[in-house]
Amino acid sequence: MARLREREDLDAVLLVRRVADPRRYGVIEGSASRPFAGVRRFDVRAMLEKPARPRSHWAATAIYAFGPAIWGVLREHARHRESGELEVTDGIAALLAAGGRISALVLDPGMGLWKSVGSPEGYAAALQASRTRALHARPHS
Incomplete structure (x- = not known):
């Protein structure tokens, strides 16, 4: 950009x-x-x-x-x-x-994760998606 x-x-x-x-x-x-x-x-x-x-x-x-x-x-x-x-x-x-x-x-939707945070529901969904990605990115012991 x-x-x-x-x-x-x-x-x-x-x-x-x-x-x-x-x-x-x-x-x-x-x-x-x-x-x-x-x-x-x-x-x-x-x-x-x-x-x-x-x-x-x-x-x-x-x-x-x-x-x-x-x-x-x-x-x-x-x-x-x-x-x-x-x-x-x-x-x-x-x-x-x-x-x-x-x-x-x-x-493009295939270029990565984007979530709208312009509403309480959107903000909550973005937090959940971020948490889920972080949990899956950690190495499992």
Whole structure:
């Protein structure tokens, strides 16, 4: 991800995954681009957090490679929020609105374990999967 961002001077590279119910995620809209290192890729046009009517099934996995521009954008957005909280999706949307260049790489289900932790049930499932993998990775005596 970082190699792609640096090589093409992108503002960010996101890792995305196709999901059945995109209303529960930050969703990207984009157009297919040439693959990178054999991995499917999109040029990102928009990112919306938990849209009521998603236009795609591509959910951000919360794995990002950002360039330096994100920090100024996040600081500016935090100033305008009552809570002062930094929202990554706001930063990505602001980068895009300012003409930023963002790509997304597709996480294929066969590339490894990914679990959503955006709900208590998802968090519990991720903990259980992590525990199970750790137990099976230990040598048996």
